[in-house]
Amino acid sequence: MGQRHQLFLVARVQAAPGGPDQYRCVAAFHHQWCYGKLPLHCVRRLKHLAATKANTALIQRDLDGYREGVQKSRRVPCPYISFLAGTAFSIDIEGEGPWKYFSDIHYQSATMGSTDGDNNNGITVVDITNPVDLAYCFVSIGGDMEAEGYAEVPNRVPLTATQYLRAYYPESLDPLASQSEQEAEEVDQKAIDDLDDIRLLTLDVLAAVWPHEYRPEVDSDERSTVLREAATDCEDPKPSTSIDPSVARAATGDVTMDLSKRCLSSAEIFATLKEAGPFSRLDISHNPAVDKAVLTQLFQEHRFEWVNIDGCSISNEDIVDLLKSQPSLFRGVEAIIHPVFLSANSLRDEGNSKGMPVAFSLLYKATFRTSRCVLPFFGVDQLVQNLLDVARALMVLEVIGNTPSSRNMLSLFAASYRSGRPWATRDIQSIPLQTTSGDLTEGYTLVVLPQRMLNPIPSPRGGMLFQYGIIPPGGERKFIDVATFLDCLKEDGWPERKDEKAVEQVIKAYNEGGSLLADFQDVTNALN
Known part of the structure; x- marks a missing residue:
C-alpha cells in the first residue's frame, strides 16, 4: 500500500x-x-x-x-x-x-x-x-x-x-x-x-x-x-568551506574568528585570540595542535556559541569526557562541529547517545513508538527556537491524523537559532542523538503527547491542544511549564537570551496550544 x-x-x-x-x-x-x-x-x-x-x-x-x-x-x-x-x-x-x-x-x-x-x-x-x-x-x-x-x-x-x-x-x-x-x-x-x-x-x-x-x-x-x-557546470564547482577573511560575520550577526587549516601552535592560537576583538564563534578546524587540553583552556577563557574542531586532535572520548566532567564550560554553546555529532550511528532508530550526558532531552509519544532525543549541550536562543518549532508543528493539526513522527521531532532539534531567517534556510549542524534510557533525572526533559483520534481537545487558535510538561533535573517528580523552565535556566546561570521576542512567542504558543501534564506517575508509566 x-x-x-x-x-x-x-x-x-x-x-x-x-x-x-x-x-x-x-x-x-x-x-x-x-x-x-x-x-x-x-x-x-x-x-x-x-x-x-x-x-x-x-x-x-x-x-x-x-x-x-x-x-x-x-x-x-x-x-x-x-x-x-x-x-x-x-x-x-x-x-x-x-x-x-x-x-x-x-x-x-x-x-x-x-x-x-x-x-x-x-x-x-x-x-x-x-x-x-x-x-x-x-x-x-x-x-x-x-x-x-x-x-x-x-x-x-x-x-x-x-x-x-x-x-x-x-x-x-x-x-x-x-x-x-x-x-x-x-x-x-x-x-x-x-x-x-x-x-x-x-x-x-x-x-x-x-x-x-x-x-x-x-x-x-x-x-x-x-x-x-x-x-562542474557552474561558476564555483567546489564551494569554499572556510571563511575569508579571518574575522567574518555569521548569518545570525555573530562574529566568527577563522583559524582553520593553519599550522599554528597552541601558544600562537591563544595569542591571536587574545588580540582579537569580541567574537562568539571560532573555526579552528584541521589544526593538530588543538587537543583536549587546548580545547579545555579555550572554553575556560572564552564563551563560545559555535566552535568547529573537526580534524583536530580531539577524539570522541575526549568530547564525552569533557561534557561529563565540566558541563558548565558548554553552557550556551549552540553547535560543536565534530565527528561525534555527525555520525551515521545517529540515523539508526535504536539508542546511540554514546554515553553522552544529557543537558536537555525530548521524550515524544508518537503514533507507533516513543523516542527520546538528547542534547548534550544547547544554546538558550537555539532551544527557544526548537521549542517554538515543536509547538508550531503540533498546533497545525486541523484534523487528527497528520501527526509528526518521531523522526520529524528529532529533525526539529537539529536546527540552529535562525534570527528571523525562514525555516527553509535553517542551519542544520548536527545529527540528533537518541537514547533508550528511561533515566529522567539527568538534565531537563520535555515530554510531549500529541493529540490522538480519541478525545481531541480543540485549541482556541485552531488545531488541537497537545499535552506537554518539562521535568527538572535531579529527580523531581513534577512537570513545569515553558515559562518556568526559562526562568530556571536564568537562575542556574545560563547565558542571557538575546531574542526576547522569541521568548514571548514560545510562551504564548505553549499557553495557547499546550495543556500542562499533571499526573507524573501516570504519564511516565504510559511512556514506558
Whole structure:
C-alpha cells in the first residue's frame, strides 16, 4: 500500500584512495507516500537547505570524506547528507496553506540499485556534487506509474518536473474550469516553476552511477567529458568551506574568528585570540595542535556559541569526557562541529547517545513508538527556537491524523537559532542523538503527547491542544511549564537570551496550544 518512492543522492567522489573522481550514490532512502507534487516540493526544500552556507560546508565535508576513503559505512557513507535530505523529504512546518507537511522516511543502503526498492511512483535523483548548484531528475523505473493508472511517461530516462507532475495532473487550460480547479492548476504550475532554476540531471550520470540499469547516450570517451562537465557546470564547482577573511560575520550577526587549516601552535592560537576583538564563534578546524587540553583552556577563557574542531586532535572520548566532567564550560554553546555529532550511528532508530550526558532531552509519544532525543549541550536562543518549532508543528493539526513522527521531532532539534531567517534556510549542524534510557533525572526533559483520534481537545487558535510538561533535573517528580523552565535556566546561570521576542512567542504558543501534564506517575508509566 502507499505511494512508494525512493530518493537517491549522487555525487562525483573519489571512489578509491588516490583514484579519479567517479559518480557514486552517496545516500538513499524510501518514502512510503510521495507522488505528484510532493517530490517536487521535497527537491525545492533540499535546494534551499543545501545552499545555506553552514549546510554547504558540512555537505562538502561529507563528500571530501568519501573522496579520502574514510567513510565508515558503505550503507550510509555520507551521514550528514543522508540526514539533511531526509529532513527535506519528511517535514515542512512552513508549508503552503493550513496543512504543514509531515511524513516518515526509511534510510536505505547507498549501494542498492535504483530499481531495487519497493516502488510504484518512480524515483527522485539529485546530484549534490556542487551543493549550491544541484541537478535533479525524476525517473519512472518499470512502468509502475502507468500500472497505477497515471499517464504514460518514458521509462528509465530523466524526467523533468513538468513530465513527472503532469503524469498525475494533466495541465488544465479550460477557461470554464471551476475556481477550485483553477486554484489546483495554479498550485501545480507553481510546483513546476519552483524547480526552473535547477539543472536537469542527464542520462549519462544515471548510467555512471548504475551502469547495469541505464544505457548512456554517448560513447565512453565522450561520456567521460560529459560527466566532468556535468559535475562542474557552474561558476564555483567546489564551494569554499572556510571563511575569508579571518574575522567574518555569521548569518545570525555573530562574529566568527577563522583559524582553520593553519599550522599554528597552541601558544600562537591563544595569542591571536587574545588580540582579537569580541567574537562568539571560532573555526579552528584541521589544526593538530588543538587537543583536549587546548580545547579545555579555550572554553575556560572564552564563551563560545559555535566552535568547529573537526580534524583536530580531539577524539570522541575526549568530547564525552569533557561534557561529563565540566558541563558548565558548554553552557550556551549552540553547535560543536565534530565527528561525534555527525555520525551515521545517529540515523539508526535504536539508542546511540554514546554515553553522552544529557543537558536537555525530548521524550515524544508518537503514533507507533516513543523516542527520546538528547542534547548534550544547547544554546538558550537555539532551544527557544526548537521549542517554538515543536509547538508550531503540533498546533497545525486541523484534523487528527497528520501527526509528526518521531523522526520529524528529532529533525526539529537539529536546527540552529535562525534570527528571523525562514525555516527553509535553517542551519542544520548536527545529527540528533537518541537514547533508550528511561533515566529522567539527568538534565531537563520535555515530554510531549500529541493529540490522538480519541478525545481531541480543540485549541482556541485552531488545531488541537497537545499535552506537554518539562521535568527538572535531579529527580523531581513534577512537570513545569515553558515559562518556568526559562526562568530556571536564568537562575542556574545560563547565558542571557538575546531574542526576547522569541521568548514571548514560545510562551504564548505553549499557553495557547499546550495543556500542562499533571499526573507524573501516570504519564511516565504510559511512556514506558
